Amino acid sequence: MLLMDEPFGAVDPITREHLQDELIRLQHELHKTIVFVTHDFDEAIKIGDRIAVLRERSHIAQFDTPEAILTNPADDFVSGFVGAGAALKRLNLTRVRDVEITDYPTVMIDDPLQQIFNRLRAGGINEVLLLDRLGRPYKWLRRGDLMRARGSLARAGTLVHDTVTRDATLRDALEAVLTDNTGRVAVTGRRGEYTGVVDMETLLNSVHDMLEADRLDALEHQHELEELRAAQTHAEQEGGGSVTGVGGFGGTR
Incomplete structure (x- = not known):
């Protein structure tokens, strides 16, 4: 295991990006677990497979994948830590190797x-x-x-x-x-x-695909909520009880 405490904090932005890319490449080759400390959330998204957001006294506010933290922050503290432009930050979740790289004369x-x-x-x-x-x-x-x-x-x-x-x-x-x-x-x-x-065009298509995926997720989530409300209403009409979860869906934040 490697512990890296803000290793790229004192370099210029261009050099920092190249160092981040090189670290990712090396990690793919060496397959070492790295604990990487940073105050730059964009850097955390780019490098980390999992991110631990720490609040006061190093208490863990949320430990999850970068995508989950961006799309579903645990509370207002994490949401504030993510900051504005969460949709744009999601571009850090996809690598150039994951999209079409074309030849050029x-x-x-x-x-x-x-x-x-x-x-x-x-x-x-x-x-x-x-x-x-x-x-x-x-x-x-x-x-x-x-x-x-x-x-x-x-x-x-x-x-x-x-x-x-x-x-x-x-x-x-x-x-x-x-x-x-x-x-x-x-x-x-x-x-x-x-x-x-x-x-x-390739980059814009990727953004469009992300937004479309978010829209479909939102529709699915809304459908689950409607099913939960319907089940709860039915249970109350039948026996005056309450429903806390249905089909593995345990509520929303």
Whole structure:
């Protein structure tokens, strides 16, 4: 068992995200139990399989899965700890590896300009991803960028500001898409090499699926409540008693 007491608290946000991804990758390889102390609830959601929310004197307010804490906090204290934007925080529950990672046209930095033009023309596309000599995402190149390049790619295109790994969360991916302002984010491997892209449409579809699942859960919950009320009413009419639970459903918070 490993005990980690706020290990990423003193680093900048970008480095922190990469360290979180690396910890998750290592945990998948080593299969070690880790007790990770943090005051950052988003970090807890991203890293933890189970979260213990502690109140005063280290009393456990709730110990549950991240999804259960986000969707069904035990009390007002936990709800306040979760804070606003619980729906957005749920994007931390899904990893990039769990959604569709698509391929995208790529060219290498040493490719001749004419070859890159031919690639654009042949594919009927207006943009490619330029990779450096190690196969890492470097720039987004549009057709107009190439026309202004004048024989050199040094000043052409838009630098790739951020990438995500397969272990990154969908919230990480969404932030990277918004940072690059290209409608997509490049996905990289362990050494930073390009492996594919995740686009905004995929992220929005994931959000839609989450909201739809919440709606169905709410309908099911409402149906259970109606059955409970009907059973209680029937019991009171028959014998004046009361019902505390039916079909394994023991009440609501």
